[in-house]
Amino acid sequence: MIASTIALYFYTKNLLKNEVEEELFSTEARIESAIKINDISFSLPPVIEVVEVKELEELFLKDTLIYDPSQNEDEVFRELSTFKRINGKNYRITVRNLVVESKDILIAIDVSYFIIILLVFLFLFYSNVEGNRKLWFPFFKNLEAMKNFSVKSEKQIVLVDSDILEFQELSNEISLLTNKVQDDYQNLKQLTEDVSHEMQTPLAIMQAKIExxxxxxxxxxxxxxxxxxxxxxxxxxxxxIKRLTLLTKIENNQFINIDKVDIAASLGKTIQNFKELFNLEIGFQYKHPLFVSMDPYLVEVLCNNLISNAVKHDVKKDEILVSCSHNSMIISNSGEKQIENPEKLFNRFYRESKSNQSTGLGLAIVKKICDLYGFEISYKFHDARHIFTVNFRI
Structure with missing residues (x-):
């Protein structure tokens, strides 16, 4: 665009110059013809001057500055001076014509090119934005559907068709993949439930026969x-089996009975049960009820698993401490050393203790319950005690 602007400037300037000179020659020819016919010499300074001279010379063209009273400034004129012998007399015929200044040409070209570039930019921008929006609309719509997709849902993913071959092929493959994943998940879920249910009966029979x-x-x-x-x-x-089934149900979001439950009261009942069963010293402190919206059964599981974990790993058999504040609960038990891999503490089947009493699922269930309701559970080792804190974010 810059190169074409420069070329257009010189081309236009040269074109206007040629047009002015052509007009000068035309005017000079008319004056010469008028003198021949009427033998009258006339002038209109500074535009036209006809002067008798002694000798004939070569014509010449030049630019000259002439004061313009209408503009109150000097203007550039193109001047043609020719020498002719007409009716036995020698004449110098001078014709001048106002030319367009280079500055005016440059401004006109710059303004016109700026307008053209602006219009082209706006057109291309609008066409590209609209074109890309229409082109990529199915892709982003399907991407949003993929983000909202869940294998736990029985509804199939709904994708938008596209005229673009690659997008349509991608949509087809996504549909096939998500349908297969959902089918496999449902089959695995059903298998887990069936195995859990079917194993309970023979295990109960085996236990009864042994007794x-x-x-x-x-x-x-x-x-x-x-x-x-x-x-x-x-x-x-x-x-x-019972805990694996519970984990599966939590992951499948099957606990939908939401109610206002007093965590402090549930902790009190759980502590009393453990005291009666194991003859333990469990200290419990709370000042007021702690109400949380969640499934009542999961509240019992949460409290039971945390206290059970403290009981199983209370190596020094010191007092287990439980406390409730306005938005959290804390359970602590004595310990000889800090857990080596605290980041794995809530993983399934992770056990640093080799005790047969532990299934390695208690804390994993606690973590799943907290994740389900947006609670935050943390662990730390302080003053020879393992401390678990659940923040309910009320």
Missing amino acids: NIINTNKIDDDQYKLFSSLQKDIQRLKQL
């Missing part, structure tokens, strides 16, 4: 220890 053998047959101490160990393993397996 029957112990009660109805004379067995020695070694046999009694063996059967007792089997009972504990069966009970642990039942507990494991």
